[in-house]
Each structure stands twice: as structure tokens, then as C-alpha cells.
Amino acid sequence: MSKKRALLSVSDKTGLLDFAKGLVAAGYELISTGGTATYLKDAGLEVLDVASVTGFPEILEGRVKTLHPAIHGGLLAKRDSDLHREQVSQNQIDYIDLVCVNLYPFEETVKKAGVTEAEVIENIDIGGPSMLRSAAKNHQDVTVVCDVADYPAVLAELAENGQVSAATRRRLAIKVYHRTAAYDAAIARYFDQVDHLVPDILTLSYKLEDSLRYGENPHQKAWHYVSDQAESYTLQSATQLHGKQMSYNNLQDASAALDILNEFQGQTACVVLKHMNPCGVALGANVKEAFDKAYEADPVSIFGGIVAINGVVDLATAERLHAIFLEIILAEGYEAEALDLLKKKKNLRLYQIPQGGNLA
Known part of the structure; x- marks a missing residue:
């Protein structure tokens, strides 16, 4: 040879x-x-x-x-x-x-x-x-x-x-x-x-994170790219605990929900969102109160929506969430019994986001 x-x-x-x-x-x-x-x-x-x-x-x-x-x-x-x-x-x-x-x-x-x-x-x-x-x-x-x-x-x-x-x-x-x-x-x-320069040519770089189930419409393909730079409040740093693969629309909605949640760092907040539009945003003394208030803002549009929470989901809140058809739940954590209950829904996507601050 x-x-x-x-x-x-x-x-x-x-x-x-x-x-x-x-x-x-x-x-x-x-x-x-x-x-x-x-x-x-x-x-x-x-x-x-x-x-x-x-x-x-x-x-x-x-x-x-x-x-x-x-x-x-x-x-x-x-x-x-x-x-x-x-x-x-x-x-x-x-x-x-x-x-x-x-x-x-x-x-x-x-x-x-x-x-x-x-x-x-x-x-x-x-x-x-x-x-x-x-x-x-x-x-x-x-x-x-x-x-x-x-x-x-x-x-x-x-x-x-x-x-x-x-x-x-x-x-x-x-x-x-x-x-x-x-x-x-x-x-x-x-x-x-x-x-502190404003460049004449802006060069951006993104790395392929995942392929998505489909694009904006079911016949379209889509891919998820992420930046290694600190961006606002991104899904990139969250961990999926349960549920099926994301679609393009899921990703957009989840990212929008986290962007809103980022406005309430250090507070117990809940964001309910569907099709890029918030159905309800609320603060509470605890996670359940924050969710209840956000839910009451529009109890109809939440169907098939996304819930993002600055806090740990307890069993009482999980029971409320379990009773509703949701696509995604994002929270800083889940008590063991709460997680077990929510996992009974096979397709419900559960994400854990970093605690107490910006995700990026």
C-alpha cells in the first residue's frame, strides 16, 4: 500500500x-x-x-x-x-x-x-x-x-x-x-x-441544535439553530424532561413565553401564551396563585397553549395544569409528585429552566 x-x-x-x-x-x-x-x-x-x-x-x-x-x-x-x-x-x-x-x-x-x-x-x-x-x-x-x-x-x-x-x-x-x-x-x-464598536458588517454564527418535527406548516421542514452568545431568555439553556419533539411553532411560542417571563426575574410569575400572543401574565405570592391569576385572564385561549413559571411547580399547581390541555410547561423545577402527575400526559412537553436568573 x-x-x-x-x-x-x-x-x-x-x-x-x-x-x-x-x-x-x-x-x-x-x-x-x-x-x-x-x-x-x-x-x-x-x-x-x-x-x-x-x-x-x-x-x-x-x-x-x-x-x-x-x-x-x-x-x-x-x-x-x-x-x-x-x-x-x-x-x-x-x-x-x-x-x-x-x-x-x-x-x-x-x-x-x-x-x-x-x-x-x-x-x-x-x-x-x-x-x-x-x-x-x-x-x-x-x-x-x-x-x-x-x-x-x-x-x-x-x-x-x-x-x-x-x-x-x-x-x-x-x-x-x-x-x-x-x-x-x-x-x-x-x-x-x-x-464598543458598531461594525460595518455584522457577522453572526449559530450552531445546529436540533431538527424540528415540522415547520410553520406541517409540510415544511425546520431546524433549530442556537448562538453561543448570551441572548435574552432562551430555550437553549432549558432541559426537556418529558414529551415529544418540538415543532417550529412550539419553539417560537416557548421562546416568546420565556422572553416575557424574563421581565419578572426575582418574582414569582406565570406567563400563559398561545400562537405568540400572551393570554395572561400574573404575579403571585406563590406559584399556584400566579398561575390561577394568569389562567383567569383568559381561561378559553389557554387551551393548547404554553405555560412558563418562575418557580417550582408543586402538586396543587400540577393538578390545575393537568386538568387543561397544554402543549408545553416551562418551570424552574417540579416537585416529585407534581412531575409524576404531569408525565402521565404522554405528549405534554415539560422543560426545566435555570433558577433565579437569565437563561442565556
């Missing part, structure tokens, strides 16, 4: 060892950098250091290591081009057939308490996005992997066919452009917030 080359350079080493072993079994020679190379060598794998490929040492505290023609020429060279083959040969460049890179954890770094700007800046990845984009641009010849979740699929294709299919290479390349765009958006957003 002829040797191919795979370049591995990751911050998140989840699943890396098994992936690397699978690549070796598929006939790949491994190239790696810094901590990733050390990690693989310590596990007993044979690894070629990037410096031995480039003929140039890692410098500037690792800021410069893969930004070299021996790396990017090996990634970008078109295998079916006579000119490219000639220039690769003239410059003694070897092809790199697979790149596995996940980026410095910029998004996680900026969320750390007390993080300094110097730490933030050091977590802006330069070489990683460059290699990903080079490999993605040349996905006709190169496999690029930026997500741990794709390791098994790549290894499965290599084991079955000896190569990664063109369709998979294209899918992974497209994924790279989404990832690098989101990464750059996070960096821009950080500096916008620190310097």
Missing part, C-alpha cells in the same frame, strides 16, 4: 489517538506539530515533526510552524495538473492527503472569568484556519477534518474503500468554511464588544 500523508494538529484531542491509529492502519504517514506530536509519540505512534518537513524550526512561541510552502504546497497542489506536478517536484514538496485540525479554543477562552486580552490574542489561531482553508479549497484531492464527530465516518470509508469518497470530501470542505467563518465571527465580535 503506497504511503499517503496526514497532518494532524489539534487543540481538542478527544478521539485523536483512535483516529490516528486508524489512519496508520489505512496506510497514512503521520505529520504533526507541537503538543499533538508529543501526544501521539507518547502513545507509541511514529510521527514526523512539521519542522522536518519544512526544514524550518517552529518559532515565535509556536506562532509560526505550518505557514510554509512545504505544507501549503503539499495541500494546494492539483494532482491532475502537469504544471503543479512539475513545480511540486522541482521544489521537493510531498503531497499532504489529509488534514485534521481543530482550532485554538478562542470561544471558550473569552468566556473564562478574569481572562486577559493577552490570553485572548494568543488563542487566535492562524496556522489552523490557513491549513483548513487550503485543504478545503483542494478537496478534490485532499480530505479535511475539523470536527471530532467526523472521525468515525472517515475511518469507515478508508477501511471499506481505501479512500474517502468525493462526496464526503466535499461535505467536509463545506463544513470547514462554516467553521472558519464562525471562528472569525467570534473574534470580530469579541473586539467589537471590548471596543
Whole structure:
């Protein structure tokens, strides 16, 4: 089996060892950098250091290591081009057939308490996005992997066919452009917030959370995307305890109910909502009183609606809720007997929201 080359350079080493072993079994020679190379060598794998490929040492505290023609020429060279083959040969460049890179954890770094700007800046990845984009641009010849979740699929294709299919290479390349765009958006957003800037171009990034049962109408498809940024009072941070999958309309209604509930932080409040319109909003000395008041505001429209509560649902309140047809209940908690009672309704969606403050 002829040797191919795979370049591995990751911050998140989840699943890396098994992936690397699978690549070796598929006939790949491994190239790696810094901590990733050390990690693989310590596990007993044979690894070629990037410096031995480039003929140039890692410098500037690792800021410069893969930004070299021996790396990017090996990634970008078109295998079916006579000119490219000639220039690769003239410059003694070897092809790199697979790149596995996940980026410095910029998004996680900026969320750390007390993080300094110097730490933030050091977590802006330069070489990683460059290699990903080079490999993605040349996905006709190169496999690029930026997500741990794709390791098994790549290894499965290599084991079955000896190569990664063109369709998979294209899918992974497209994924790279989404990832690098989101990464750059996070960096821009950080500096916008620190310097209180209003950008000329607003870049937003959302991650797929779930597929929905259907869209606004039953024949339509819909997906739920979430932001990793602090937004108002979102369903993203709630935990589903019971019930069937959400539809688009369910999601819209639940989000609207939580937005209203967010106006009453620190108070015992209940919001009853249906089709994006509040049927009743009330405060109470306790959860049951708040619900009773909200219910009395419109006891007809609540049918098939959503109830959101700043508080813990007790059995007495659960008995009132159980007697009504509802789509969703969102609350800070449920007493054990209350939860058992509400779970008797198979399709009733029950969510727990974080206590005492903004969900985001």
C-alpha cells in the first residue's frame, strides 16, 4: 500500500489517538506539530515533526510552524495538473492527503472569568484556519477534518474503500468554511464588544441544535439553530424532561413565553401564551396563585397553549395544569409528585429552566 500523508494538529484531542491509529492502519504517514506530536509519540505512534518537513524550526512561541510552502504546497497542489506536478517536484514538496485540525479554543477562552486580552490574542489561531482553508479549497484531492464527530465516518470509508469518497470530501470542505467563518465571527465580535464598536458588517454564527418535527406548516421542514452568545431568555439553556419533539411553532411560542417571563426575574410569575400572543401574565405570592391569576385572564385561549413559571411547580399547581390541555410547561423545577402527575400526559412537553436568573 503506497504511503499517503496526514497532518494532524489539534487543540481538542478527544478521539485523536483512535483516529490516528486508524489512519496508520489505512496506510497514512503521520505529520504533526507541537503538543499533538508529543501526544501521539507518547502513545507509541511514529510521527514526523512539521519542522522536518519544512526544514524550518517552529518559532515565535509556536506562532509560526505550518505557514510554509512545504505544507501549503503539499495541500494546494492539483494532482491532475502537469504544471503543479512539475513545480511540486522541482521544489521537493510531498503531497499532504489529509488534514485534521481543530482550532485554538478562542470561544471558550473569552468566556473564562478574569481572562486577559493577552490570553485572548494568543488563542487566535492562524496556522489552523490557513491549513483548513487550503485543504478545503483542494478537496478534490485532499480530505479535511475539523470536527471530532467526523472521525468515525472517515475511518469507515478508508477501511471499506481505501479512500474517502468525493462526496464526503466535499461535505467536509463545506463544513470547514462554516467553521472558519464562525471562528472569525467570534473574534470580530469579541473586539467589537471590548471596543464598543458598531461594525460595518455584522457577522453572526449559530450552531445546529436540533431538527424540528415540522415547520410553520406541517409540510415544511425546520431546524433549530442556537448562538453561543448570551441572548435574552432562551430555550437553549432549558432541559426537556418529558414529551415529544418540538415543532417550529412550539419553539417560537416557548421562546416568546420565556422572553416575557424574563421581565419578572426575582418574582414569582406565570406567563400563559398561545400562537405568540400572551393570554395572561400574573404575579403571585406563590406559584399556584400566579398561575390561577394568569389562567383567569383568559381561561378559553389557554387551551393548547404554553405555560412558563418562575418557580417550582408543586402538586396543587400540577393538578390545575393537568386538568387543561397544554402543549408545553416551562418551570424552574417540579416537585416529585407534581412531575409524576404531569408525565402521565404522554405528549405534554415539560422543560426545566435555570433558577433565579437569565437563561442565556
